[in-house]
Amino acid sequence: MAFFQDPPRLGNQFDEDPMLPSWIARHLGSEDVVAELRSLGDLAVEHYGKQLADRLNEPTLTQWDAWGNRIDRIDVSPLWQEAQALAARHGMVAAGYDPRHGARARTHQFAIVHVLGPSLDVYSCPLAMTDGATRTLLGSGNQALIDRYVPLLTSRDPATMWTSGQWMTERTGGSDVSQTETVARKDGDTWRLHGTKWFTSATTSQMALTLARPEGNPDGSRGLALFLVELRDANGRLRNIQVNRLKDKLGTRKVPTAELTLDGAPATLVGSASDGVRAIAPMLGVTRTWNAVSAVSGMRRGLALAADYARRRKVFGALLVDKPLHTDTLAGIEAEYAGAFCLAFRSVALLGALEHGGTDTEERLARALVPIAKLTTGKQAVAVASEAIEACGGAGYVEDTGLPRILADAQVLPIWEGTTNVLSLDTLRALGKGGALEAIAGEVERNVAIATDPGLATPGEVARAAVRHAIAWVGEAMPQPDRLEAGARRFAMTLGRCLELALLVGHAQWCLDHGFGPRTAAAARRFAQNGVDQISDAPLDDSKLLA
Ligand SMILES: Cc1cc2nc3c(=O)[nH]c(=O)nc-3n(C[C@H](O)[C@H](O)[C@H](O)COP(=O)(O)OP(=O)(O)OC[C@H]3O[C@@H](n4cnc5c(N)ncnc54)[C@H](O)[C@@H]3O)c2cc1C
Numbered sequence: 001m002a003f004f005q006d007p008p009r010l011g012n013q014f015d016e017d018p019m020l021p022s023w024i025a026r027h028l029g030s031e032d033v034v035a036e037l038r039s040l041g042d043l044a045v046e047h048y049g050k051q052l053a054d055r056l057n058e059p060t061l062t063q064w065d066a067w068g069n070r071i072d073r074i075d076v077s078p079l080w081q082e083a084q085a086l087a088a089r090h091g092m093v094a095a096g097y098d099p100r101h102g103a104r105a106r107t108h109q110f111a112i113v114h115v116l117g118p119s120l121d122v123y124s125c126p127l128a129m130t131d132g133a134t135r136t137l138l139g140s141g142n143q144a145l146i147d148r149y150v151p152l153l154t155s156r157d158p159a160t161m162w163t164s165g166q167w168m169t170e171r172t173g174g175s176d177v178s179q180t181e182t183v184a185r186k187d188g189d190t191w192r193l194h195g196t197k198w199f200t201s202a203t204t205s206q207m208a209l210t211l212a213r214p215e216g217n218p219d220g221s222r223g224l225a226l227f228l229v230e231l232r233d234a235n236g237r238l239r240n241i242q243v244n245r246l247k248d249k250l251g252t253r254k255v256p257t258a259e260l261t262l263d264g265a266p267a268t269l270v271g272s273a274s275d276g277v278r279a280i281a282p283m284l285g286v287t288r289t290w291n292a293v294s295a296v297s298g299m300r301r302g303l304a305l306a307a308d309y310a311r312r313r314k315v316f317g318a319l320l321v322d323k324p325l326h327t328d329t330l331a332g333i334e335a336e337y338a339g340a341f342c343l344a345f346r347s348v349a350l351l352g353a354l355e356h357g358g359t360d361t362e363e364r365l366a367r368a369l370v371p372i373a374k375l376t377t378g379k380q381a382v383a384v385a386s387e388a389i390e391a392c393g394g395a396g397y398v399e400d401t402g403l404p405r406i407l408a409d410a411q412v413l414p415i416w417e418g419t420t421n422v423l424s425l426d427t428l429r430a431l432g433k434g435g436a437l438e439a440i441a442g443e444v445e446r447n448v449a450i451a452t453d454p455g456l457a458t459p460g461e462v463a464r465a466a467v468r469h470a471i472a473w474v475g476e477a478m479p480q481p482d483r484l485e486a487g488a489r490r491f492a493m494t495l496g497r498c499l500e501l502a503l504l505v506g507h508a509q510w511c512l513d514h515g516f517g518p519r520t521a522a523a524a525r526r527f528a529q530n531g532v533d534q535i536s537d538a539p540l541d542d543s544k545l546l547a
Helices: 020-027 031-053 078-089 099-119 124-140 143-153 276-310 324-355 360-390 393-397 404-410 420-432 436-450 454-477 481-486 488-513 519-529 540-546
Strands: 060-064 070-075 164-167 183-187 190-200 207-214 225-230 241-246 258-269
Touching (some): 020 031, 020 099, 020 324, 020 488, 031 099, 099 324, 124 143, 124 164, 124 207, 124 225, 124 276, 164 190, 183 207, 183 258, 190 207, 207 276, 225 276, 276 324, 276 404, 324 360, 324 519, 360 393, 360 420, 360 488, 420 481, 420 488, 436 454, 436 488, 454 481, 454 519, 481 540, 488 519
Antiparallel strands (some): 060 070, 183 190, 207 225, 225 258, 241 258
């Protein structure tokens, strides 16, 4: 009888997660939440099956109807339509604003996102922007906009929930928005926007927050203002917006990312008629946290499939899981996942804390930790996805197994919401404001100091040594701007990795003390061996020769 390989399968995506159950027990301790996440863990498996079946359904743009009318209709995949309803029903945005869990509402919300997100074909993208828009509006002080839009954005009813886009990137750039060309012109009581938006990922959303320059404002980012655009009129027609085309992308292929022309699109000013970059900053804090959680949930999905495959695939007379080298390979990436999980969910907890008051230390810590978490986990997501699909051999490279999508979708995580370099420089700026580096060192020490188990002593010392080295380096490099900038990524990565390790050490001790076993401690030991301290000075002259 011919041989056919059993494909990798998923088990319950809550119960089988090596990190989430203990984290929830420690930080939420609610049986109701455990039951909810367990049921979502099954739903995630069901939707993974649908995702595989729906693989070739991609969004389409119809620009004209049969009679020559410009309609610019975007149709999304059936799974995306289902995802909209699931997201509302399971409160993937709303749970973050639910008063029942107070400051821990964010942990609850992102646990839901972590379990369900990887089965929803990157529907997390519009949800992240919806959450970011909610936070931005709440912080804007514009009560009329808050009253009108926040109940829609945080609705749990699929019939009434709205999503929001975020239109910042233009042809002139996404990292540097100071050259934004979109102009806002006053037209009676309203504003009208004229310009081109080069990447808009949620064009099917009902609204968007966007930057534009009110006519007569000065050049540069100060002259930009933040606007809210309702995309369609009561008949569903786009309001002076044209969809030029959908992007043909490496991954996130279910996400209808479009290029738009705004041809007098009516818009409402969110705050003042300038300082829009500052006004939209709360959005970035939220979307970068979503990015970090999406990175770890993507890693988890890749690992789950690779680990299951290792129990089904026989080579050289034994299952892969019984081959020491394969086990070593999987262990290396599980440790990366475990560290990334801790950092992403620490970022989540800080977001919740700051939304409910928060201490000065938390404020200083969050300022640097959020960009660090985004950039570190984004890079890990790509590396882990690549290793996970390699662990499935040739099948990992064949599209209709669904496995290559994991890598293609991961590759966007270090790009959008701020690239690795841009966020490394943001980290330096955040540290420049004072107190943030001390807050990071304090966070590392607090977590390492929790550990009493002898098996955690060495990883704890690795984290301490790395943060000491990073602090010494930045102190030395500070007076040399080129050296500081050239080393910014290695510096930020070192902070990210030593935070991950320290958080992992602290959580591992909690797991040992509370009956969750030695697996997290093993992850901490392995993570410490994966390389934490990346500080080094590559001579700039050499770099110039090479680049
Ligand atoms: C799938 C997808 C969906 C997107 N959806 C949206 C959306 O909905 N809304 C939206 O507004 N945008 C969206 N974007 C755009 C995205 O946010 C930008 O592409 C991203 O911010 C990078 O900007 P850029 O393309 O201008 O790259 P650039 O800024 O040109 O960057 C090019 C390279 O230069 C590096 N770099 C830039 N500045 C520096 C510096 N000072 N020092 C060192 N290195 C530097 C970067 O790290 C990068 O490697 C999306 C992008 C993708 C891929």
